[in-house]
Amino acid sequence: MYDKGAARGVYIHWSSCFAEFWLVLECTMAKNNSLHPNSNGETDDSPNMLVYRKMEDVIARMQDEKNGIPIRTVKSFLSKIPSVFSGSDIVQWLLKNLCIEDQVEALHLGTLMAAHGYFFPISDHVLTLKDDGTFYRFQTPYFWPSNCWEPENTDYAVYLCKRTMQNKARLELADYEAESLARLQRAFARKWEFIFMQAEAQAKVDKKRDKIERKILDSQERAFWDVHRPVPGCVNTTEVDIKKSSRMKNPQKTRKSVYGLQNDIRSHSPTHTPAPEAKQPTEEELQEQIKFWQAQLDRHRLKMSKVAESLLSYTEQYSDYDPFLCTPDPSNPWISDDTTFWEMEASKEPGQTRVRRWGFGINEVLKDPVGREQFLKFLESEFSSENLRFWLAVQELKKRPIREVPTRVQEIWEEFLASGAPSAINVDSKSYDKTTQNIKDPGRYAFQDAQEHIYKLMKSDSYSRFIRSSAYQELLQAKKKKSKNLF
Amino acid sequence: MLMVEMCHVTFASTSEHHQLCRLEYRSRLIIKSTFIDISVIRLCFVKMACQGLAKGETIHTLKAESETLKGKLEEERAKLHDVELHQVAEKIEALGQFVMKTRRTLKGHGNKVLCMDWCRDKRRIVSSSQDGKVIVWDAYTTNKEHAVTMPCTWVMACAYAPSGCAVACGGLDNKCSVYPLSLDKNENLAAKKKSVAMHTNYLSSCSFTNSDMQILTSSGDGTCALWDVESGQLLQSFHGHSADVLSLNLAPSETGNTFVSGGCDKKANVWDMRSGQNVQSFETHESDINSVKYYPSGDAFATGSDDATCRLYDLRADREVAIYSKESIIFGASSVDFSLSGRLLFAGYNDYTINVWDVLKGTRVAILFGHENRVSTVRVSPDGTAFCSGSWDNTLRIWA
Numbered sequence: 032m033y034d035k036g037a038a039r040g041v042y043i044h045w046s047s048c049f050a051e052f053w054l055v056l057e058c059t060m061a062k063n064n065s066l067h068p069n070s071n072g073e074t075d076d077s078p079n080m081l082v083y084r085k086m087e088d089v090i091a092r093m094q095d096e097k098n099g100i101p102i103r104t105v106k107s108f109l110s111k112i113p114s115v116f117s118g119s120d121i122v123q124w125l126l127k128n129l130c131i132e133d134q135v136e137a138l139h140l141g142t143l144m145a146a147h148g149y150f151f152p153i154s155d156h157v158l159t160l161k162d163d164g165t166f167y168r169f170q171t172p173y174f175w176p177s178n179c180w181e182p183e184n185t186d187y188a189v190y191l192c193k194r195t196m197q198n199k200a201r202l203e204l205a206d207y208e209a210e211s212l213a214r215l216q217r218a219f220a221r222k223w224e225f226i227f228m229q230a231e232a233q234a235k236v237d238k239k240r241d242k243i244e245r246k247i248l249d250s251q252e253r254a255f256w257d258v259h260r261p262v263p264g265c266v267n268t269t270e271v272d273i274k275k276s277s278r279m280k281n282p283q284k285t286r287k288s289v290y291g292l293q294n295d296i297r298s299h300s301p302t303h304t305p306a307p308e309a310k311q312p313t314e315e316e317l318q319e320q321i322k323f324w325q326a327q328l329d330r331h332r333l334k335m336s337k338v339a340e341s342l343l344s345y346t347e348q349y350s351d352y353d354p355f356l357c358t359p360d361p362s363n364p365w366i367s368d369d370t371t372f373w374e375m376e377a378s379k380e381p382g383q384t385r386v387r388r389w390g391f392g393i394n395e396v397l398k399d400p401v402g403r404e405q406f407l408k409f410l411e412s413e414f415s416s417e418n419l420r421f422w423l424a425v426q427e428l429k430k431r432p433i434r435e436v437p438t439r440v441q442e443i444w445e446e447f448l449a450s451g452a453p454s455a456i457n458v459d460s461k462s463y464d465k466t467t468q469n470i471k472d473p474g475r476y477a478f479q480d481a482q483e484h485i486y487k488l489m490k491s492d493s494y495s496r497f498i499r500s501s502a503y504q505e506l507l508q509a510k511k512k513k514s515k516n517l518f
Numbered sequence: 519m520l521m522v523e524m525c526h527v528t529f530a531s532t533s534e535h536h537q538l539c540r541l542e543y544r545s546r547l548i549i550k551s552t553f554i555d556i557s558v559i560r561l562c563f564v565k566m567a568c569q570g571l572a573k574g575e576t577i578h579t580l581k582a583e584s585e586t587l588k589g590k591l592e593e594e595r596a597k598l599h600d601v602e603l604h605q606v607a608e609k610i611e612a613l614g615q616f617v618m619k620t621r622r623t624l625k626g627h628g629n630k631v632l633c634m635d636w637c638r639d640k641r642r643i644v645s646s647s648q649d650g651k652v653i654v655w656d657a658y659t660t661n662k663e664h665a666v667t668m669p670c671t672w673v674m675a676c677a678y679a680p681s682g683c684a685v686a687c688g689g690l691d692n693k694c695s696v697y698p699l700s701l702d703k704n705e706n707l708a709a710k711k712k713s714v715a716m717h718t719n720y721l722s723s724c725s726f727t728n729s730d731m732q733i734l735t736s737s738g739d740g741t742c743a744l745w746d747v748e749s750g751q752l753l754q755s756f757h758g759h760s761a762d763v764l765s766l767n768l769a770p771s772e773t774g775n776t777f778v779s780g781g782c783d784k785k786a787n788v789w790d791m792r793s794g795q796n797v798q799s800f801e802t803h804e805s806d807i808n809s810v811k812y813y814p815s816g817d818a819f820a821t822g823s824d825d826a827t828c829r830l831y832d833l834r835a836d837r838e839v840a841i842y843s844k845e846s847i848i849f850g851a852s853s854v855d856f857s858l859s860g861r862l863l864f865a866g867y868n869d870y871t872i873n874v875w876d877v878l879k880g881t882r883v884a885i886l887f888g889h890e891n892r893v894s895t896v897r898v899s900p901d902g903t904a905f906c907s908g909s910w911d912n913t914l915r916i917w918a
Contacts, residue, residue: 078805078806078824078850081804081805081824081825081826081850082824082826082848082849082850082868085826085848086848089848125846129845129846130844130845130846131846133885135887136846136885137846139869139870139871139887140846140848140869143849143869143870266890266891266911270910273672273690273720274674274720274722274738274762274764275782275806311577312577312581314576314577314580317577317580317581317583317584318580320584321580321583321584321587323796323799324584324587324588324590324591325587327591327798327799327836328587328590328591328594330798330836332594332595332598332834332835332836332837333598333834333835334598334600334835335598335599335600335601335602335603335835335837335839336600336601336606337834338603338817338832338834338835338839339601339603339606339607339839340606341815341817341834342603342813342815342817342818342832342860342877342878343606343607343610343878345814345815345817345859345860346859346860346861346877346878347610348859349814349858349859349860350859350861352858352859352902353857353858353859353861353862353902354857354858354901354902354903354904354918355616355618355857355858355861355862355902356613356857356859356861356862359903363903363904363918364641364658364903365621365622365658365903365904365916365918366621366918370658372903373640373641373901376901394771394772394773397772398772426728426772429727429728429729430727430728430729430730430731430732431729431731432731432746432747432748432749433746433748433749433751433753434746434748434749475753476792479792482773483773486773
């Protein structure tokens with residue numbers, strides 16, 4: 032037996048008559064163990080399928096003889112209710128087997144599985160889970176959503192019509208169903224005879240079935256329609272995200288006819304375009320990929336322990352500022368309906384906590400408009416504000432519409448870098464040369480190198496002086512805040 | 519005799535020449551009496567002309583080389599994996615019980631809410647819906663302030679301009695348009711619309727940079743692009759995803775020029791905005807990445823995926839550093855965002871819930887019920903005082 036795991040590539044040279052051809056076999060294994068290949072060996076990894084398979088795994092476990100939910104036949108008045116289990120059975124099973132701690136969560140997951148039609152309440156169109164003695168039944172795999180059902184209205188018409196022929200109280204149409212039937216009768220007026228005949232034929236076949244079997248099949252069929260034609264007001268779980276629906280891998284798999292009314296295997300749903308053939312990468316693309324991987328290999332990486340410490344310390348530093356961790360002072364406007372917190376932030380006078388934050392790093396000062404203002408004021412008092420002004424000017428440049436860029440570049444050059452510039456800044460010769468080149472063809476990034484150099488200078492020099500300055504220290508002491516209420 | 523059964527056609531070895539280009543078939547290969555069952559087999563029939571053969575070989579060797587390098591990269595990344603994040607996080611205090619409730623419910627959309635964004639004033643939001651409407655709300659008072667009807671349905675992306683004076687939106691129209699917000703409520707906003715971005719497939723996400731003048735977009739056509747709003751000029755395009763790009767997020771740096779994108783190719787890519795180059799790439803998810811968001815320091819980012827997990831990737835460690843998942847969570851995560859300090863990750867799911875994760879310890883600290891259909895978007899307000907969720911149940915909720 033061929034070892035699947037070992038397969039990588041197999042070359043087979045055809046003999047004699049096929050001598051002209053090289054047969055190259057690439058055996059690619061299913062990359063992901065959680066995807067189930069279907070009978071063709073095809074793995075369908077569209078997002079909806081992924082969820083269906085997971086739910087089906089849970090259903091399989093629920094149906095397990097030893098560890099699953101006990102299914103029983105219940106005697107009721109003059110008849111028997113076959114093949115049922117209670118809502119609380121389901122909730123208990125979920126709590127125990129899926130490591131769910133909370134009954135509410137188990138109920139929610141169970142409701143979703145019911146809404147997708149994997150099990151259903153036997154006496155209700157609304158597919159929801161109740162944590163009580165309400166009876167539920169499993170859906171037959173034929174009707175599972177993973178079979179890509181998209182039943183047409185003609186089938187629904189046949190179904191509703193059939194129901195009216197069966198003269199049983201329990202099969203009476205609900206109001207919304209009667210309305211649907213009336214609507215469909217109008218829409219399909221011309222082929223109603225055909226629909227009626229189909230319904231009759233179905234009803235005849237159904238009558239011949241065993242009573243118990245009929246009960247089960249009827250309920251399963253009803254549950255199927257409850258999924259695809261839900262009660263008004265209920266969520267239609269068959270709705271798809273349009274971004275994903277256009278990627279249906281296999282339009283041939285879509286099943287449109289429950290009762291075999293059409294040749295559904297070949298019909299294409301109008302919203303599904305056949306998935307384009309996966310593009311084979313070209314030689315250039317592969318060369319690019321190789322270059323990319325090589326560059327990545329050369330990258331300098333940090334050890335996980337270092338990175339973890341860094342993440343921890345950042346979070347620690349900012350936790351006082353995180354309204355979800357530490358109640359804002361005086362209150363969170365959304366909770367208290369009091370906007371004082373926002374008004375204080377908007378005022379030109381920064382509070383102590385805000386000023387403290389500027390000390391975390393130069394980015395905090397640059398990010399906060401009041402911080403920038405204070406920083407600039409301090410530097411101006413020292414007659415050394417040209418670096419910050421240059422940095423701010425370049426940031427501003429990047430925000431301009433492209434049309435204004437060449438003029439602005441020239442202005443910045445004249446002000447800060449040209450010989451005899453009024454606010455001359457000091458950049459290293461390498462950056463200076465590069466910038467001189469750049470301004471010949473001025474773009475938004477003309478001053479990128481110079482700006483990076485200036486940023487480093489500010490970080491190590493101007494910024495540290497600012498934080499140590501009496502101006503900053505005064506702001507820090509300015510308002511004594513009452514202690515925060517920790518949550 | 520070698521027989522290959524492809525679909526329903528059996529090629530026996532005859533002297534017939536079959537001139538076939540590269541084809542893909544699923545098949546059973548029968549070699550003599552050994553039955554080989556292989557899940558996917560790609561068969562290439564190439565006419566044995568010298569160039570043809572050479573080309574086939576070159577592509578094949580290049581592919582092999584690429585795969586080898588990729589494997590080596592994974593090895594290198596794994597070497598520095600000396601400890602798990604949650605192990606290091608054992609020394610910090612566990613978070614207490616959270617009381618997070620819906621503080622505001624915004625009703626008004628006629629169909630699924632697909633996207634929302636906060637204004638920098640911390641209380642206004644813009645939201646877009648499948649019904650083609652884009653609404654600007656004062657979320658604090660729940661009043662609607664502006665409404666625009668787009669010419670297309672499924673408006674999947676919307677963004678607030680930094681100045682608060684405009685909004686951008688787009689979706690199935692393959693475009694991103696900017697609408698200036700007028701103070702005059704009666705003015706027809708649609709009249710002043712400006713078409714900025716043009717893609718060849720749906721617009722999945724859009725974001726202003728630090729300025730009203732540039733917009734970054736991602737699209738179902740597999741690319742991201744940076745546009746000049748005033749002229750509509752394409753400033754830079756970003757190629758590298760091999761499938762639809764679903765989400766993007768700009769790095770929260772004053773100095774940086776990078777952003778991260780995630781897509782249906784299960785990859786999260788980090789890009790240099792200036793050069794258009796893909797500077798880092800991560801591929802560990804098992805399905806589409808629906809949402810990407812930077813950790814507030816800019817050194818890491820989180821993703822939400824259809825594989826029902828959220829993951830944290832660190833740029834310095836160059837690898838995935840945490841997975842947020844539970845056996846009972848089987849529906850995809852559609853949208854993620856961090857609290858201000860980065861300690862909490864809010865994730866909206868297709869099972870109608872929002873799960874709140876402790877980013878460092880990797881545990882779930884709360885599960886929020888309330889929405890009656892899929893949660894499509896989750897965003898924390900600019901000052902971190904609340905987060906907003908939008909859902910297929912047509913409503914938006916503010917939580918705090």
